[in-house]
Each structure stands twice: as structure tokens, then as C-alpha cells.
Amino acid sequence: MTAILQAIGTAVPPQIVTNDDLAARLDTSDEWVRTRTGIAQRHVAEAGTSTSDLAVEAGAEALKSSGGEVDVVIVATTTPDRICPSTAPEVASRLGLGTVAAFDVNAVCAGFVYALATAAGLIETGAAERALVVGAETMTRIVDPEDRGTAVLFGDGAGAVVLGRGHADQPGAVGPFDLGSDGDRADLLCVPAGGARRPLDQAARDERANYLHMDGREVYRQAVKRMSDSSRALLARAELDVDDIDCFIGHQANARILDAVGDRLGIAPERRISNVARYGNTSAASIPLAMSDAGVEPGKRVLLTAFGAGMTWGSALLTWPELAAS
Ligand code: ACO
Numbered sequence: 001m002t003a004i005l006q007a008i009g010t011a012v013p014p015q016i017v018t019n020d021d022l023a024a025r026l027d028t029s030d031e032w033v034r035t036r037t038g039i040a041q042r043h044v045a046e047a048g049t050s051t052s053d054l055a056v057e058a059g060a061e062a063l064k065s066s067g068g069e070v071d072v073v074i075v076a077t078t079t080p081d082r083i084c085p086s087t088a089p090e091v092a093s094r095l096g097l098g099t100v101a102a103f104d105v106n107a108v109c110a111g112f113v114y115a116l117a118t119a120a121g122l123i124e125t126g127a128a129e130r131a132l133v134v135g136a137e138t139m140t141r142i143v144d145p146e147d148r149g150t151a152v153l154f155g156d157g158a159g160a161v162v163l164g165r166g167h168a169d170q171p172g173a174v175g176p177f178d179l180g181s182d183g184d185r186a187d188l189l190c191v192p193a194g195g196a197r198r199p200l201d202q203a204a205r206d207e208r209a210n211y212l213h214m215d216g217r218e219v220y221r222q223a224v225k226r227m228s229d230s231s232r233a234l235l236a237r238a239e240l241d242v243d244d245i246d247c248f249i250g251h252q253a254n255a256r257i258l259d260a261v262g263d264r265l266g267i268a269p270e271r272r273i274s275n276v277a278r279y280g281n282t283s284a285a286s287i288p289l290a291m292s293d294a295g296v297e298p299g300k301r302v303l304l305t306a307f308g309a310g311m312t313w314g315s316a317l318l319t320w321p322e323l324a325a326s
Pocket of ligand 1: 032109148149150153214216219257283
């Protein structure tokens with residue numbers, strides 16, 4: 001059996017922060033951010049809005065259009081409501097799904113692809129019939145508002161999909177996958193304090209170690225290499241050529257990264273999906289938000305690829321289904 005994509009839902013907080021808004025309080029400019037990243041604006045969660053709020057809104061939309069129950073909920077997030085417990089059980093409960101299995105996956109910006117692979121595995125083995133997979137983030141809560149190097153990059157949002165069970169030759173079929181990680185490079189993009197290694201104290205706050213720290217240039221290099229290599233490995237496993245891909249949906253970190261990966265793979269620009277200008281980098285939410293915007297025709301073959309802190313990366317193939325309107 002194969003996991004089948006049945007529905008997509010999204011949620012973004014209403015508040016929009018433009019590059020000019022950021023330039024009013026940071027030493028940056030709309031021109032710098034647009035040329036370096038392709039980002040024009042991002043949605044930012046208001047005080048009191050949490051990751052689970054966005055996850056519930058996106059999940060409700062996906063469930064509404066696909067109908068019926070699911071027996072597992074997986075939330076991919078870097079920004080859980082609390083360090084303990086995970087966010088998914090509360091999301092499941094608030095969606096009226098009762099006592100279904102529910103857990104989080106943290107693979108940062110590759111989290112949605114990891115969660116999709118996990119859900120597909122549960123469906124293929126018969127452990128689950130239908131799954132709700134949500135990528136949800138409030139990245140602006142862990143980004144240093146005073147660090148121009150990261151504050152301009154990230155935004156908040158959520159995207160959700162419902163997976164059911166079917167056959168590999170059916171529209172909506174998801175897989176195969178390619179997943180990988182490189183923990184030697186964990187320090188390139190991390191929140192140094194607030195976990196078990198370095199609990200949060202005043203010294204950590206004074207160093208701003210409770211916020212995301214990034215070596216931007218090296219992360220850029222790694223992102224291009226890992227997403228390109230993972231996509232190639234997946235195509236080889238599926239015995240497909242790059243010309244067999246109708247639509248390329250990469251992690252929406254940065255337009256230059258997406259262009260570099262698309263160019264390396266030889267994917268024509270008109271087959272690449274990008275909405276980074278509107279949302280910025282929404283980490284685990286970025287792939288499902290881009291899927292929702294993709295406007296793909298049923299039967300077309302789609303390549304998803306993502307890269308995140310960890311380092312982690314993952315790619316997936318799917319055949320686009322006829323999706324019911326929500
Ligand atoms: N506005 C103005 N100037 C800035 C800003 C800003 N927002 N940020 C940095 N600068 C300055 C730097 O301080 C530097 O100044 P200096 O030369 O005086 O030292 C100058 O701009 C150039 O900095 P670089 O880092 O060389 O700029 P670069 O062209 O590499 O672009 C960027 C920086 C956009 C961060 C790039 O490295 C990048 O995209 N990296 C990947 C980041 C990313 O996508 N991370 C997340 C991916 S993984 C995930 O999604 C979790």
C-alpha cells in the first residue's frame with residue numbers, strides 16, 4: 001500500500017511585516033533583503049498566537065476538505081508551544097480527533113518532509129489508515145529581533161496535509177523518499193541555550209544565546225549542496241530523469257538558494273515554485289505552504305526537497321491528485 005495525498009490546508013497570521021518595516025528598526029534595507037533573499041514580506045504571529053493555533057487552523061482546513069477521521073497526527077515544528085510536552089497531542093485534541101496517536105517531529109526546515117516520510121511509513125505498514133501531517137512554526141519567537149542577519153529571513157505560518165491509503169499508480173501517491181543528516185555541522189544554525197546542554201539563565205540571555213545563531217554563508221553552501229544531492233539521489237532511486245519532474249517545490253529559505261538548486265538540477269525556471277517573497281522562511285511550514293500555492297495539474301509529478309538545521313535534509317516524490325476544495 002502507498003500513502004495518498006488527499007487534502008491541503010494552510011494558515012498564516014494576519015500581521016504582515018515588510019522589509020521597510022524591519023528597516024525602520026534595523027540597519028538593513030528593502031533593496032538588500034530583496035536582492036540577497038528574494039523576500040519582500042513575512043507574516044508574523046501576534047503576541048498570544050502560538051504554533052499550535054496555526055497548526056489547528058491549517059489542520060482544520062485540510063480535514064474539512066478531505067472529510068473523515070485520521071488515526072495519527074504528526075506536527076513538524078522547531079518552535080513547539082512548550083519544550084514539554086510535544087505540540088501534536090494538543091493539536092489533535094483541539095481538532096476533535098480524540099485520543100489518536102500524536103507526536104512531533106523536529107528536523108527544523110526539513111521537518112515536513114521527515115514527517116511526511118514517517119506518516120507514509122505508518123500507512124504503508126498498516127499501522128495507520130489516514131494521517132494528518134502539519135508543518136507549523138512561529139520562527140519569529142526564536143529569531144533575535146536585533147540581529148539583522150537572521151531577523152529578515154524568517155516568518156510564521158502552517159501547512160497541513162491529509163494522507164490516506166491507496167496504490168502506487170494512483171494520483172496522490174507519495175514516495176519514495178530520501179532523508180539524511182550531518183550532526184557534525186549542528187553548530188552552523190542553532191539556538192545555543194534553553195535546552196538540556198545549556199539551560200536558560202541570565203548569562204545566556206545576556207549573550208542572546210536564547211536566539212537562533214547562524215553562519216549564513218556556510219548554511220547557504222550546505223543548503224544548495226544537500227538539496228541538490230538529495231534530489232539527485234531520489235531521482236536515481238526512482239529511476240527517473242530530471243525531465244520527468246513537472247514541478248519542483250524546494251524549501252522556501254531564499255530565492256537564490258532555490259535558483260541555485262534548480263540550476264544545478266537542470267529544472268526549467270517555469271517548473272519551480274516560489275512564494276518566499278510573501279512568506280519568508282517558515283521552516284517546517286514552507287513546503288506545505290508552497291504546495292498549496294503550486295497550482296499543479298492532477299497527474300503531474302512533483303519533487304519536494306528541503307534542508308534545515310541539524311543539518312537535516314529530505315526529498316520526496318509525489319503524483320499530484322485531484323484535490324477537493326476546502
Ligand atoms: N541588511 C544589510 N546588511 C546585512 C544584513 C541585512 N539584513 N545581513 C547581513 N548584512 C551584511 C553583513 O553584515 C555583511 O557586512 P560586512 O561585509 O560589512 O561584514 C554583508 O551584509 C554581507 O554579508 P554576507 O553574509 O556575505 O551576505 P550574503 O550575500 O552571504 O547573504 C544571507 C547573507 C542572505 C544570510 C546568505 O548567506 C544566506 O542566504 N544564507 C542562508 C541563510 C538561510 O537560508 N538560512 C536558513 C536555511 S536552513 C533553514 O531554513 C533552517
